[in-house]
Amino acid sequence: MIPGEAKRKLAALVGPRGYLDRAEDLLLYEYDASVDKSRPELVVFPRSTEDVVGIVNVAREYRIPLVARGAGTGLSGGSIPLEGGIIVEFARMNRILEIDLENERAVVEPGVVNLDVTLAVENRSYLFAPDPSSQKACTIGGNVAENAGGPHTLQYGVTTNHVLGLEVVLPDGSVVTTGGKETDLAGFDLTGLLTGSEGTMALVTKVVLRLLRKPEFIKTALAIYNSADDAGRTVTEITARAITPAALEMLDGEMLRMVEEATHAGYPMDAAAVLLIELDGVREGVEEQVEQVREVCEACNAREFRVARTAEERELLWKGRKNAFGAIGRVNPTYYVQDGVVPRTQIAPILRYIQEVAAHYGLKISNIFHAGDGNLHPIIPFNPRRPGDLEKARSAGEDILRRCIALGGSITGEHGVGLEKKELMPELFSAETLDAIRGLKRLFDPEGYFNPGKVLPTGRGCVESRLGVH
DSSP: OOOHHHHHHHHHHHOTTSEEOSHHHHGGGSBOSSSOBOOOSEEEOOOSHHHHHHHHHHHHHHTOOEEEESSSOOSSSTTOOTTOOEEEEOTTOOOEEEEETTTTEEEEOTTSBHHHHHHHHGGGTEEOOOOOTTTTTOBHHHHHHHTOOOTTHHHHOOGGGGEEEEEEEOTTSOEEEEEOSSSSOSSOOHHHHHTTSTTSSOEEEEEEEEOEEOOSEEEEEEEEESOHHHHHHHHHHHHHTTOOOSEEEEEEHHHHHHHHHHHOOSOOTTOSEEEEEEEEESHHHHHHHHHHHHHHHHHTTOSEEEEOOSHHHHHHHHHHHHTHHHHHHHHOSSEEEOOEEOOGGGHHHHHHHHHHHHHHHTOOOEEEEEGGGTEEEEEEEOOTTSTTHHHHHHHHHHHHHHHHHHTTOBSOSSSOOTTTSGGGHHHHSOHHHHHHHHHHHHHHOTTOOBSTTSSSOOOTTOOOOTTSOO
């Protein structure tokens, strides 16, 4: 329980409209886009770094756990308040503080929506490259916490490749800046360390972003297959030709049918799989690469290769991909989204294994991939009202992630570890490596009250001690 005195101090700090404590309001903050739930005792809405410092100081004084939250679009339970306590909701710290196109930089607060950064600069032919599927809603602070990716990470990289500096509040209430507008600052890469740390070490209050010029020319193509294996083989062959598309996405037959029914993007309803391929750069180079990719697709038994003829056709194809999760919801209102990684050469084998898992558990699993970098998202439907159904979906997801590890991959490509995958960490990392990660967590947060119970394994059914003792 949050002591009454602590609550009064926080209310005075953020004002009467700067916090929520009624049960009906707190219900909205007990979940994110994952399948876990836990209700906070209080939600506070800071408007400045000074507010965040004040909140952290009260939490430290009364030993109250703190969990940062952006838009709640996370898929690994990263913003679930496992031990109750306080959610620090950054929605009102949503200003773009500076745009410096001469140096291709922007400075933003953590509550700025991802897409709004690109919208602010696109009229001058710039963009912010990381583009998660939730980019119309997800925030930069959440992207930094989870090191988010997106369809264009194959060429442009994930969030950490576009974050140059941070302002953060540490668990002792101090304000620290890391990195900056300059390139390759001396010293340790604290920006890189904190990007992807899932709110367990610091609360981000400002972010320095790298902006990129829009490419001169873009071509988007759709390759259609009667065999998912052939689609998977195509990905390997494209890489073997030393071609790096800006994006290389794969949807299996089950997925593309749900997407087409919802968006009418022009995906074939009878295909076993499609590849959505985007190339960008100088016009002459892109046009040449389109023909090279066409040759590869046809050699791998693509039954059709379409190139979008207009910007509208391109946008429609991407509308289908970007709205895939919403399309699934029309058919299966509740589903479990996994996030694993395999080497590109293992895409066909992992697809076959996923279907074996589906048959074993009696499930209908569909798949959507960032195929170019082997990042897969199996979609596992379940009925929350049917006893044991969620547990069955979780077990299927764990089986898939274990196979990803066995194939030389990872348990996450862009969604983070969070609450969902922490017990699989010992299967990916040695005990010594986990101890090193634990040591870094203790160094920043010795009392363990920043986002407790996330990332590091605690043993099933156990609760991580906020004193850092296991």
